[in-house]
Amino acid sequence: MKWHRIKALLIRYMYLNKRSLPRLMDIFYWPVLDLxxxxxxxxxxxxxxxxxxxxxxxxxxxxxxxxLLSQSQRAVAVSFLEEVWEKNLLNLFVAPxxxxxxxxxxxxxxFFRVILVGLxxxxxxxxxxxxxIIGQFGFYLIIFLLNLLIFGWSLGLLIxxxxxxxxxxxxxxxFGFMVLIQPFSAVFYPVSALPESLxxxxxxxxxxxxxxxxxxxxxxxxxxxxxxxxxxLTNAIYLVxxxxxxxxxxxxxxxxxxxxxxxx
Amino acid sequence: xYIVEVKNLTKKFRSVTAVDGISFGLPQGKIIGLLGPNGxxxxxxxxxxxxxxxxxxxxxxxxxxxxxxxxxxxxxxxNFSSPYVSLPSNLKVWxxxxxxxxLYGVKNIKAxxxxxxxxxxxxxxxxxxxxxxSTGQLTRLNLAKAFLNDPELLxxxxxxxxxxxxxxxxxxxxxxxxxQDKGVTILYTSHNMVEVEEICDQIIFINKGxxxxxxxxxxxxxKYGHRDMNDVFLTIVREGEAKELVVDIKKHTNEVA
Numbered sequence: 001m002k003w004h005r006i007k008a009l010l011i012r013y014m015y016l017n018k019r020s021l022p023r024l025m026d027i028f029y030w031p032v033l034d035l036x037x038x039x040x041x042x043x044x045x046x047x048x049x050x051x052x053x054x055x056x057x058x059x060x061x062x063x064x065x066x067x068l069l070s071q072s073q074r075a076v077a078v079s080f081l082e083e084v085w086e087k088n089l090l091n092l093f094v095a096p097x098x099x100x101x102x103x104x105x106x107x108x109x110x111f112f113r114v115i116l117v118g119l120x121x122x123x124x125x126x127x128x129x130x131x132x133i134i135g136q137f138g139f140y141l142i143i144f145l146l147n148l149l150i151f152g153w154s155l156g157l158l159i160x161x162x163x164x165x166x167x168x169x170x171x172x173x174x175f176g177f178m179v180l181i182q183p184f185s186a187v188f189y190p191v192s193a194l195p196e197s198l199x200x201x202x203x204x205x206x207x208x209x210x211x212x213x214x215x216x217x218x219x220x221x222x223x224x225x226x227x228x229x230x231x232x233l234t235n236a237i238y239l240v241x242x243x244x245x246x247x248x249x250x251x252x253x254x255x256x257x258x259x260x261x262x263x264x
Numbered sequence: 265x266y267i268v269e270v271k272n273l274t275k276k277f278r279s280v281t282a283v284d285g286i287s288f289g290l291p292q293g294k295i296i297g298l299l300g301p302n303g304x305x306x307x308x309x310x311x312x313x314x315x316x317x318x319x320x321x322x323x324x325x326x327x328x329x330x331x332x333x334x335x336x337x338x339x340x341x342x343n344f345s346s347p348y349v350s351l352p353s354n355l356k357v358w359x360x361x362x363x364x365x366x367l368y369g370v371k372n373i374k375a376x377x378x379x380x381x382x383x384x385x386x387x388x389x390x391x392x393x394x395x396x397x398s399t400g401q402l403t404r405l406n407l408a409k410a411f412l413n414d415p416e417l418l419x420x421x422x423x424x425x426x427x428x429x430x431x432x433x434x435x436x437x438x439x440x441x442x443x444q445d446k447g448v449t450i451l452y453t454s455h456n457m458v459e460v461e462e463i464c465d466q467i468i469f470i471n472k473g474x475x476x477x478x479x480x481x482x483x484x485x486x487k488y489g490h491r492d493m494n495d496v497f498l499t500i501v502r503e504g505e506a507k508e509l510v511v512d513i514k515k516h517t518n519e520v521a
Contacts, residue, residue: 008366
């Protein structure tokens, strides 16, 4: 793996983002809008006085974590789509660029985006709602974020694999896929709130363990290591499977000669 | 000495054979035209030479090494340009060159970009967005990008397509000069036979995935007894169609009998 090739792609995304309002909106506007919307809702619910439930912390923590997962997934999938939209895939792959270098660059972009969005949402949460995400989760925050990042990468790779397999008509899933898994990830409610048959789906998603873990920390301040172990285990399985799927689909378009079609 | 050696290269897409057991060599420091009608297998061949398509069978050796297993090493010394493959339109011209210079690991990026912008006459629009360039300017930018890594082998897919005759002529002269100065081997596809005669040292004709003839432009014109390469092209393509028609008629006759 050569750093100069990864750096080239990072520079390319920096150029791309710095003057594009829609891309900056995707990084800042929507997460801030989410934060405001859920912040006001949680304040309203808190006024309803629902016992000891810390609504602001639960909902704001959940929405921030969810947005960070979405950012990680979209950064990987959209980085690939940017090259498809710009008909630049061929230019990249006639260069000595390795697939692994391309993937590492998208993963790094995802990492930077998550850090950026996390800082913005965390600061605004503190400013508007006195919700201190670092104070609330401390060291555990890193573990939660790491798991969300990795799951986001896996989902991003899965989506790129679908686009390689089914062509650009599959690009819509880059934006809609997260909505499909949100109800099963127990983002705003515990898994126990789901019907029993749906809990099986919830338990195969690493995100579920993160959100369950987050609620456990809020409720008891004790870190649920078993939840973390399961999150890491499922994440490792997904990462291996989606990497395999991505490489398989890339080999397939080389066999089928359809890389040019992605460029049309 | 051949810089590229292709042996029995075949590519099948299900029942369609796009490239059918072709073998050829590209001599160092020459411009070789890869000609043929639409659907002849030129693009598939070029994409196999760039490892964008996996061949069904056969071998490709570039710089004496097998392409697939030495992809990274080989592609470091190869480049490609086509008007059908664009550089990102939402980047400025110099930004695009900077990104690709980094991608190819160019040592002194500023100096290299300055050298190529001067060579291809693009210095006046370095600060322009790529989306705002004219077709001629885009072609020059694509060519500048293709020379960033000082390639030893350059694959040019119809580089002057959609250019007016004046700009196309300038581009050809520019290209010929750069090729002579740098000693690059160029594989060149074009449907403009005047251009082919002017720029190519040798020609490989393919039709329906097979090599049907090869030689220098002068040799081919002489062999077919025509005035120029345009007539040679028409003869080769139409002979191929006529042969196919005879085969079809024979097949149909046998079926009826």
